[in-house]
Amino acid sequence: MDFMQILQGQMSDDLLEQLGNQIGADKQQTATAANGVFASILGGLANNASSEGGLSALSAALDRDHDGSILDDVLGMVGGMMQGQDNNPSANGMGILNHVLGGQQEAVAQQVGQKSGLDMSQVMKLMPILAPIVMGVLGKAKKTGGLDLGNLAGVLMGSAQNAGQQSGMGDILGNILGSVMTGQQQPQGSGGGILGSILGGIFGKR
Numbered sequence: 629m630d631f632m633q634i635l636q637g638q639m640s641d642d643l644l645e646q647l648g649n650q651i652g653a654d655k656q657q658t659a660t661a662a663n664g665v666f667a668s669i670l671g672g673l674a675n676n677a678s679s680e681g682g683l684s685a686l687s688a689a690l691d692r693d694h695d696g697s698i699l700d701d702v703l704g705m706v707g708g709m710m711q712g713q714d715n716n717p718s719a720n721g722m723g724i725l726n727h728v729l730g731g732q733q734e735a736v737a738q739q740v741g742q743k744s745g746l747d748m749s750q751v752m753k754l755m756p757i758l759a760p761i762v763m764g765v766l767g768k769a770k771k772t773g774g775l776d777l778g779n780l781a782g783v784l785m786g787s788a789q790n791a792g793q794q795s796g797m798g799d800i801l802g803n804i805l806g807s808v809m810t811g812q813q814q815p816q817g818s819g820g821g822i823l824g825s826i827l828g829g830i831f832g833k834r
Contacts, residue, residue, distance in 0.1 A: 631791075664744060669762045695718075718760055718763065
């Protein structure tokens with residue numbers, strides 16, 4: 629199971645156009661930035677899942693707020709978020725980002741922006757819209773039985789590796805996520821330590 633491929637599959641032309649219109653970017657720039665954001669979030673989630681406490685917290689959050697139903701109408705969910713009309717916990721993009729990336733959100737946005745040709749403010753608008761899609765994909769996989777607590781960390785680890793390679797942002801994200809995951813500014817519930825070093829090496833490959 630490769631979450632990066634699943635996430636890319638959610639990015640229809642209509643959705644990319646909708647997102648691009650919202651942030652003032654063309655579809656190609658939006659798709660490139662989305663890949664970087666997805667890679668960042670997957671890396672942060674893999675780090676969270678590296679500790680027993682973080683893994684349990686992530687599993688509980690998926691069970692409580694992220695059953696994957698938002699994927700039934702991603703365009704509608706995104707439209708509601710853009711208009712400030714979606715108060716569903718599953719669409720709380722800022723809450724997800726605060727938990728997963730902690731204080732590194734602006735740094736991630738700046739680096740993703742440099743790679744995609746967008747400015748940091750454009751990426752910052754994009755990140756909370758995309759975060760619920762990531763959680764929805766994970767929640768659906770868990771609910772349908774394709775993902776359980778025992779293999780969640782491993783699947784996230786594999787997806788994070790592929791995400792760094794597929795997004796073309798491996799070295800850039802390594803600089804950002806390596807510092808997050810090795811404890812300089814760990815997101816709440818993160819494990820850091822060994823997995824952080826491993827992911828830093830993966831994303832930092834040149």
